[in-house]
Amino acid sequence: MQRGVTVWFTGLSGAGKTTVAKWVEAILKERGALVERLDGDVVRQSLTRDLGFSKEDRDKNIEGVTFVTKLLTRNGVVCLSSFISPYRVVREASRREIGEFLEVFVTAPMKTLLERDVKGLYKKAMAGEIQNFTGVNDPYELPENPDPVLHTDRGSVEACAGQVIRLLERRGYLEAAGDGPAVEAGIVSLLAAGRDGVPEAASATLATGDGHAPGGDGGRHPTLGPIEPHGGTEARERAIARAQALVQVELDERELADLEMIGIGALSPLNGSMRKLDYELVVESMRLADGLLWPLPVTLAVTQEQADQIAEGQVYTVPAHERIPS
Numbered sequence: 230m231q232r233g234v235t236v237w238f239t240g241l242s243g244a245g246k247t248t249v250a251k252w253v254e255a256i257l258k259e260r261g262a263l264v265e266r267l268d269g270d271v272v273r274q275s276l277t278r279d280l281g282f283s284k285e286d287r288d289k290n291i292e293g294v295t296f297v298t299k300l301l302t303r304n305g306v307v308c309l310s311s312f313i314s315p316y317r318v319v320r321e322a323s324r325r326e327i328g329e330f331l332e333v334f335v336t337a338p339m340k341t342l343l344e345r346d347v348k349g350l351y352k353k354a355m356a357g358e359i360q361n362f363t364g365v366n367d368p369y370e371l372p373e374n375p376d377p378v379l380h381t382d383r384g385s386v387e388a389c390a391g392q393v394i395r396l397l398e399r400r401g402y403l404e405a406a407g408d409g410p411a412v413e414a415g416i417v418s419l420l421a422a423g424r425d426g427v428p429e430a431a432s433a434t435l436a437t438g439d440g441h442a443p444g445g446d447g448g449r450h451p452t453l454g455p456i457e458p459h460g461g462t463e464a465r466e467r468a469i470a471r472a473q474a475l476v477q478v479e480l481d482e483r484e485l486a487d488l489e490m491i492g493i494g495a496l497s498p499l500n501g502s503m504r505k506l507d508y509e510l511v512v513e514s515m516r517l518a519d520g521l522l523w524p525l526p527v528t529l530a531v532t533q534e535q536a537d538q539i540a541e542g543q544v545y546t547v548p549a550h551e552r553i554p555s
């Protein structure tokens with residue numbers, strides 16, 4: 230069964246909670262995940278229709294929603310909940326109650342919100358026609374450690390939704406699309422290298438790198454021979470056959486080393502070279518899109534001609550003559 234989780238979108242009215250959640254919902258459905266979306270506007274017309282916007286009523290609203298999302302979450306649903314939920318302590322209580330919980334802070338500057346004013350509520354609140362309007366005459370307490378922050382004035386809806394999808398993948402709630410291209414490429418290239426004559430010692434080192442091989446020389450002795458490949462011989466044959474149909478990309482020494490590191494998990498949670506969003510965030514703020522501290526970009530530099538042949542996320546292989554450094 231799929232692991233359930235609540236993705237809690239919090240932020241001011243018009244920040245983009247509903248818009249991003251809808252995109253995430255569409256992507257998740259396309260990937261076959263069980264998903265449910267709950268939205269303040271909708272829930273307030275049914276489950277909590279008797280509630281207003283005093284602190285007490287908002288707290289009751291979130292309490293009711295938490296009860297429902299907890300049930301969905303524990304039954305394997307990815308629950309996308311979009312509520313202003315302005316009080317930190319109440320959001321923390323929801324996190325504790327639900328357990329599998331990601332807090333996504335959706336934000337844009339007040340200037341942008343006033344320009345958007347999707348429902349005309351800011352205009353009314355500024356004119357004093359609505360009382361207790363969050364961000365104008367009612368408080369919003371900023372999240373202290375949100376999982377990601379979505380700046381909807383800077384990134385497109387697609388990019389913001391992408392940040393959430395990547396987070397779900399990294400936290401293990403969603404299988405990565407395309408089976409993790411570079412990991413596969415890494416395995417394929419290791420296999421290709423082994424088959425086409427990497428010196429035996431190097432080959433044995435790679436093959437015994439899981440620590441299973443005995444011996445006072447740390448399992449490096451060439452006469453031990455390689456162990457069964459991970460996944461069995463058939464998987465190896467299938468991978469080799471598949472590699473023949475893939476686009477080949479010539480890597481330099483540095484990139485080949487990166488590939489090996491990705492393949493063995495040393496650069497986890499990266500499962501491929503960085504995509505544009507992660508690259509830009511690392512250069513700008515030394516963080517991946519999900520907020521993880523990450524000092525250096527890991528990229529695959531290709532010529533324009535090669536780039537034209539490869540789509541983002543596509544699996545590639547390296548030519549058989551490229552060697553894994555021993």
Ligand SMILES: Nc1ncnc2c1ncn2[C@@H]1O[C@H](COP(=O)(O)OS(=O)(=O)O)[C@@H](OP(=O)(O)O)[C@H]1O
Nearest residue numbers: 242243269282287290312313314315360361362363
């Ligand atoms: N006074 C006041 N303050 C804030 N919001 C107001 C208010 N009055 C009506 N609305 C509309 O109600 C939507 C927010 O409902 P929520 O259930 O998300 O609010 S809360 O979490 O209980 O604070 C919110 O929807 P979104 O714009 O989607 O956030 C508003 O459209």
Ligand SMILES: Nc1ncnc2c1ncn2[C@@H]1O[C@H](COP(=O)(O)OP(=O)(O)O)[C@@H](O)[C@H]1O
Nearest residue numbers: 241242243244245246247248249381384385386
């Ligand atoms: N990157 C973005 N992400 C989300 N919404 C955006 C973005 N850029 C512009 N918008 C616009 O901002 C508005 C957000 O409204 P909505 O999703 O209803 O906000 P909320 O649910 O937080 O009240 C929409 O009109 C949407 O088209």
